[in-house]
Amino acid sequence: MRAPQLLLLLLAFGRSQAARNTTFPEGFLFGAATAAYQVEGAWNTSGQCLQPLPLWLMLQYRECIAGKGEHIWDRMVHTRPNCIADRTSGDVAADSYHKYKEDVKLLKDVGFNFYRFSISWARILPKGDVSVINKDGIDYYNNLINELLANNIQPVVTMYHWDLPQHLQDLGGLVGSAFGDYFEDYARVLYTNFGDRVKWWLTFNEPGTFVDGYTSHGCVPPAVDAPGVGDYLVAHSILKAHARAYRLYDREFRSEQKGNISIALSAGYGTPKTNSNADIEATETFMQHSLGWFAHPIYSQEGDYPAVMKERVANNSKAEGLFRSRLPEFGEYWVNYIRGTADFFGLNYYSSWVVSHVGSSLDRASRWSDMDVMSSQDPGWTVSVATWLAYTPFGMRGLLSWVSKNYNNTPILITENGWADTGEINDTMRAKYYVNNLAHLLDAIYLDNVTVLGHTAWSIIDNFEWAQGYTQRFGLHHIDFNDPQRPRTPKESARVFAALIKNRKLPENYLDKVIE
Numbered sequence: 001m002r003a004p005q006l007l008l009l010l011l012a013f014g015r016s017q018a019a020r021n022t023t024f025p026e027g028f029l030f031g032a033a034t035a036a037y038q039v040e041g042a043w044n045t046s047g048q049c050l051q052p053l054p055l056w057l058m059l060q061y062r063e064c065i066a067g068k069g070e071h072i073w074d075r076m077v078h079t080r081p082n083c084i085a086d087r088t089s090g091d092v093a094a095d096s097y098h099k100y101k102e103d104v105k106l107l108k109d110v111g112f113n114f115y116r117f118s119i120s121w122a123r124i125l126p127k128g129d130v131s132v133i134n135k136d137g138i139d140y141y142n143n144l145i146n147e148l149l150a151n152n153i154q155p156v157v158t159m160y161h162w163d164l165p166q167h168l169q170d171l172g173g174l175v176g177s178a179f180g181d182y183f184e185d186y187a188r189v190l191y192t193n194f195g196d197r198v199k200w201w202l203t204f205n206e207p208g209t210f211v212d213g214y215t216s217h218g219c220v221p222p223a224v225d226a227p228g229v230g231d232y233l234v235a236h237s238i239l240k241a242h243a244r245a246y247r248l249y250d251r252e253f254r255s256e257q258k259g260n261i262s263i264a265l266s267a268g269y270g271t272p273k274t275n276s277n278a279d280i281e282a283t284e285t286f287m288q289h290s291l292g293w294f295a296h297p298i299y300s301q302e303g304d305y306p307a308v309m310k311e312r313v314a315n316n317s318k319a320e321g322l323f324r325s326r327l328p329e330f331g332e333y334w335v336n337y338i339r340g341t342a343d344f345f346g347l348n349y350y351s352s353w354v355v356s357h358v359g360s361s362l363d364r365a366s367r368w369s370d371m372d373v374m375s376s377q378d379p380g381w382t383v384s385v386a387t388w389l390a391y392t393p394f395g396m397r398g399l400l401s402w403v404s405k406n407y408n409n410t411p412i413l414i415t416e417n418g419w420a421d422t423g424e425i426n427d428t429m430r431a432k433y434y435v436n437n438l439a440h441l442l443d444a445i446y447l448d449n450v451t452v453l454g455h456t457a458w459s460i461i462d463n464f465e466w467a468q469g470y471t472q473r474f475g476l477h478h479i480d481f482n483d484p485q486r487p488r489t490p491k492e493s494a495r496v497f498a499a500l501i502k503n504r505k506l507p508e509n510y511l512d513k514v515i516e
């Protein structure tokens, strides 16, 4: 056991389980999430144009008749099937495109207050730009939103959950010079069509994860091999595009629609391996390079990338003989433009890491070698079927407190949290994961004065877990992906959630006796 954890444990002994407040404060919101490509299916369903087009235009824009456009994940699963662990795809997935009413019923049965889902950019704008608007796509999301509201469930909408229209990829993708224009136009289509009813928006989901599409020829599209360069360029472009969508809302929609906009950032919680200064500093560097990379430009008082990150990448770039830093510079205009572009903090938390200092590595340049740290798992932790996901509920409190301290007690919405297994219906480990993550979330509220708006479970249903296909399941409801009907079956975790939402209190039987 590491020193800081030992300290936590000792502190925890000081108070009995009964002393811990396990009741949810008034107004605390519970939700569950999915993402378009992981659940919808109907990958190439046909559709109609929004406005009837003259015949000569119809001939030019045949995609308009074709309905949903192809996106980068469609392209990858169809051209590189070996990339997916079980050689499956999201072509049909959970078929939520046809079964959305059933999904809303599941949300309702558990008692969730909101549903976080994403819009498939290529379903409503098949080419990514606004030259073609697929009416059936707009109808689908209108129907889903209306069904949710009819059941008293708030929609929380992610604009981009990794599924870039292939046509935009061909035009330069996330680093193309026109990407910000395309994203702003897309955001305008969303506010115009759905903003009367959607009051919670997230621009991008986990940019810190999808930048990996620019670090190797691996299985994250578009699979460009440029570590320590491409990932920094993508992040730069995403931060600007996020701010443009936010500023557009401010200028033209906020006064009437009165919604909230943020971005969903993910972070592992870093805990130092020893209490040496080197490891403590390494842990802070790790947090700044992974979460601060996106959060500091938006939420800090001064804006821009964290100082430690700018300095390290600039020094390394110089040592590599480059003429400029691999980390691009914003300049004053963009620093000011991006700073303050969020109404709350969207945070995805799953797992923690033990962090230690390593001397300058001779590795090929990458954002990891720029940090000079090593992150690993404590051998004592229980690890899920997803090797990156360990049972570390203490990290929920640690991360919430870190964010709150670094960013001026901004209200935080946990936008994802979940546990992977192979699909057991009696998923007691998932129930334990949620109950104890929520216990630490409540500790952050009651003991550290963090403002937490709510919690989102990933996911309401089993779904297509990207390169892992259907081999890793996160759902509160099981789906039989071999059955064309895609039947949904509640798991133990759905029952535990239903009870804790109803009682607004954590069940004793799943609570760990001591805090790790």
Ligand code: NOJ
Residues within 6 Å of the ligand: 035, 038, 205, 206, 348, 416, 458, 465, 474
């Ligand atoms: C993060 C992503 O947002 C989501 O798409 C993914 O399925 C979960 N984490 C689990 O890996």
